[in-house]
Amino acid sequence: MIHRPAIPYSYNLMAKPAGSRCNLHCDYCYYKDKQDVRTNGYGLMNEQVLESYVQQYIQSQACQTVVFSWQGGEPLLAGQDFFRKAVMLQKKYAGKKRIENTIQTNATLLSDNWCKFFRAWDFLVGVSIDGPREIHDYYRNDSCGAGSWEDTMKGISLLRDYGISFNTLTTINSHTVQYPLEVYSFLKGIGSNFQQFSPVVERFQELDPSGAFALAAPGSSGELDLTPWSVSPGSYGDFLVTLFDEWVRNDVGEVFIQQFEASLASWMGEDPGICIYRSTCGKAMMLEQNGDVFACDHYAYSSFQRGNLLQKPLAEWVSSEEQLEFGLSKFTQLPADCRACCFLFACYGECPRNRFIPSPEENKGVNYLCDGLKQYFQHVAPFMDYMAEQIRLGKSPVSVKAFTVPGN
Numbered sequence: 001m002i003h004r005p006a007i008p009y010s011y012n013l014m015a016k017p018a019g020s021r022c023n024l025h026c027d028y029c030y031y032k033d034k035q036d037v038r039t040n041g042y043g044l045m046n047e048q049v050l051e052s053y054v055q056q057y058i059q060s061q062a063c064q065t066v067v068f069s070w071q072g073g074e075p076l077l078a079g080q081d082f083f084r085k086a087v088m089l090q091k092k093y094a095g096k097k098r099i100e101n102t103i104q105t106n107a108t109l110l111s112d113n114w115c116k117f118f119r120a121w122d123f124l125v126g127v128s129i130d131g132p133r134e135i136h137d138y139y140r141n142d143s144c145g146a147g148s149w150e151d152t153m154k155g156i157s158l159l160r161d162y163g164i165s166f167n168t169l170t171t172i173n174s175h176t177v178q179y180p181l182e183v184y185s186f187l188k189g190i191g192s193n194f195q196q197f198s199p200v201v202e203r204f205q206e207l208d209p210s211g212a213f214a215l216a217a218p219g220s221s222g223e224l225d226l227t228p229w230s231v232s233p234g235s236y237g238d239f240l241v242t243l244f245d246e247w248v249r250n251d252v253g254e255v256f257i258q259q260f261e262a263s264l265a266s267w268m269g270e271d272p273g274i275c276i277y278r279s280t281c282g283k284a285m286m287l288e289q290n291g292d293v294f295a296c297d298h299y300a301y302s303s304f305q306r307g308n309l310l311q312k313p314l315a316e317w318v319s320s321e322e323q324l325e326f327g328l329s330k331f332t333q334l335p336a337d338c339r340a341c342c343f344l345f346a347c348y349g350e351c352p353r354n355r356f357i358p359s360p361e362e363n364k365g366v367n368y369l370c371d372g373l374k375q376y377f378q379h380v381a382p383f384m385d386y387m388a389e390q391i392r393l394g395k396s397p398v399s400v401k402a403f404t405v406p407g408n
Contacts, residue, residue: 010063011283011318014071014297015053017045017078017086019289024074024106024148027139028173028200028229030215030298031073044078045289047085052309053287054089058097060315066094070103071297077109080117087121102126104169106140107155108148115162125166126196127156130176131183138175139229156190167194174200174228177235180242188255196258197243199236201354201368202227217301218353233368237375244376248383253398263377266346267384268391276351282327285318293317295326298353335364343377382406 020031021044045053058066068090070083090099103118104126118125129152130136137147159166168187170176176183187195203224205216216224231239240259247257262272275281275296285306286297293314295304304326306317317323330352337359338349349355350373355365367373382405387397 009319010061011285012067012069013057013285013287013293013314013318014069015045015287016072016289017050017070017075017082018073019043019045020073021077022072022074022106023077023108023142025141025143025145027141028171028202028227030200030202031300043289045082049289049291049310050082050086051089052291053314054086055093056309056314058090058093058095058099060313060318061097064096065098065100067100067102070101072104074106074109075103076105076114080113083117100124104128105155106148106152107159108151110155110158112158115158115164118159118164119162123164125159125164126169127152127159127166127192128169128171129156129187129190130170130173131179132186135176135179135183135186139171139173153190160191166192167196168192169196169198172197172199172231172236172239174231174235177231177239180239181246184243184246188251193254194256194258197239199231199369200227201230203230203356217303218299220356224356231369233370233372234375235372236369237372240372240376241379244380244383248380249401252387252400253396260380263346263380263384264387264397267388269345272346277347279331279348280327281330281352282323283318285323295323298351333364335359335362335366337366341374343374343381346377347373 102124107127133149136149140148203216204213262274262277265272275284286294291308291310293306294300334349350367354368357366357368359366386403387400390397
């Protein structure tokens with residue numbers, strides 16, 4: 001029997017106010033090429049869905065700080081009037097709770113008016129950027145095939161001019177993976193002190209005899225081809241190791257990289273703060289523009305749809321038996337090799353959507369990125385041990401810059 005948590009309880013919901021609509025056409029986008037999205041994901045969130053979402057999301061949260069996460073597609077396509085309505089509704093239903101807003105954007109549509117709005121309402125802005133022009137524009141183009149780097153940089157310049165806090169999200173794809181130091185140096189140069197790096201792993205699924213293809217849903221069986229922009233496990237491990245070596249010797253305490261912060265938290269026995277490295281998941285769901293609720297942003301397929309918040313309270317979808325089972329399966333479906341791994345505490349099999357390598361001895365998938373993750377964890381282990389010990393002793397982990405690995 002699954003233990004059902006009391007309502008309200010704390011969870012995250014990624015809202016897509018413009019659905020899959022976007023002014024760019026990035027080759028590796030995991031959202032736009034999903035078959036289900038192509039049929040019903042192009043509208044804008046109407047006022048009924050917005051108000052219901054804001055009210056239910058606030059009231060169903062046990063925590064006193066409620067974070068609204070706006071993503072896409074490109075969420076700015078919903079328009080400023082939409083977001084002005086959103087923050088007014090947040091004020092209406094907040095009660096004694098604190099409201100925060102984050103928005104992930106490609107930054108190409110940013111303007112003075114947008115920046116004034118974000119500054120007035122203290123939005124934290126996440127910018128999707130893959131590095132310097134020649135690296136960024138390799139896969140991140142507009143619908144006409146032109147590069148987007150120049151417009152993205154104009155948006156970043158506006159954010160800096162207005163003093164708006166921003167962080168960066170960079171994909172590790174088959175191209176960017178070749179340039180870890182160039183990408184990292186560039187991100188520091190534009191003022192990004194909070195950096196996220198996301199590996200691109202997608203497979204193609206043939207839809208019909210005509211030869212049409214879309215991205216394969218998590219759990220799809222068969223020998224499916226990886227997309228050309230997917231990163232290989234070995235190069236992913238090399239990227240993380242090279243990046244870590246540069247960071248640990250020069251930038252600890254000054255630049256915060258999500259992957260490394262999560263690892264240190266795991267070494268401390270604390271919550272890593274990222275669902276893919278927790279033992280279970282299921283508390284990071286996705287809201288489509290029409291009110292449909294999905295198990296996860298990466299599981300936006302009809303088989304993982306939980307319902308619609310206009311039909312039943314949001315909290316009931318979040319705490320439904322199928323959603324709880326989905327979250328628990330992250331651990332229960334771990335293959336034996338994962339359970340025996342010395343880095344289980346820091347990885348827990350990473351994201352289940354990447355577990356599509358057949359296990360030779362059991363009917364459970366092994367994570368495609370496993371070899372790269374092991375390479376990374378093995379490399380950083382002595383440094384994480386040292387920093388964790390310094391923190392336990394009440395000292396600063398920054399001294400790791402001078403730390404020498406024993407035996408080297």
